[in-house]
Amino acid sequence: MFEEDSLTAIIFAEDPLSRHGLAAILDPEPAIVTFLAESPAQLTQDKVGSANVLVWDTGWDFSASDSAEVWETITDLAEDGLPVIAILPDGEAPGIIRQMGLAGLLSRSVKAGQLRAALYAAAEGLSVTDPALTTPFWIPSTQSLPPIPEPHTPRELEVLALLAEGLTNRAIGVQLGITENTAKFHVQAVLSKLGVSSRTEAVVQATRLGLLTL
Secondary structure, three states: OOOOOOEEEEEEOOOHHHHHHHHHHHOOOOOEEEEEEOOHHHOOHHHHOOOOEEEEEOOOOHHHOOOHHHHHHHHHHHHOOOOEEEEEOOOOOOHHHHHHOOOEEEEOOOOHHHHHHHHHHHHOOOOEEOHHHOOOOOOOOOOOOOOOOOOOOHHHHHHHHHHHOOOOHHHHHHHHOOOHHHHHHHHHHHHHHHOOOOHHHHHHHHHHOOOOOO
């Protein structure tokens, strides 16, 4: 909880223009105090501990990003109870971000007033999502073709190959020289992009799509 007349927000964006642009949007609101961070290393406990909410700009091309350190840091902060609002490029599918337990998903076209309102709502424990980023509960009969899977990063393809060998998350981490949590995140990304819920289904689907040769 926070005092009604003040809110502390961290703006995390690797792109300096996005970082300072978001700060400028929030600056006219005197009740919002902002801190800027450009890398996971700057999300230190002393800074995060004083924050009510974190705004994460995912970049101009999130689907091409393979920054496991960023994803792992954001996931850990969300699991520790810090409300995180992710800002996605217009037209970007939320994909794996939906599984990170974030407080909100907004598009880059969000208006200043909407962003400020979203920060207060998230700080109060509410979930805020741009309607354009929600998945409909029904699909028109005219759209019978299956969706095209999101492209996998080189790291995800490595993880997929190790999944086919039956390796656990810990074993995958050892094999690739990454932490078990990072391996787990990549596995979840693979499952999400393939539209499946289990490792076995992932291997079967990837084989059908020609991503694996068994």
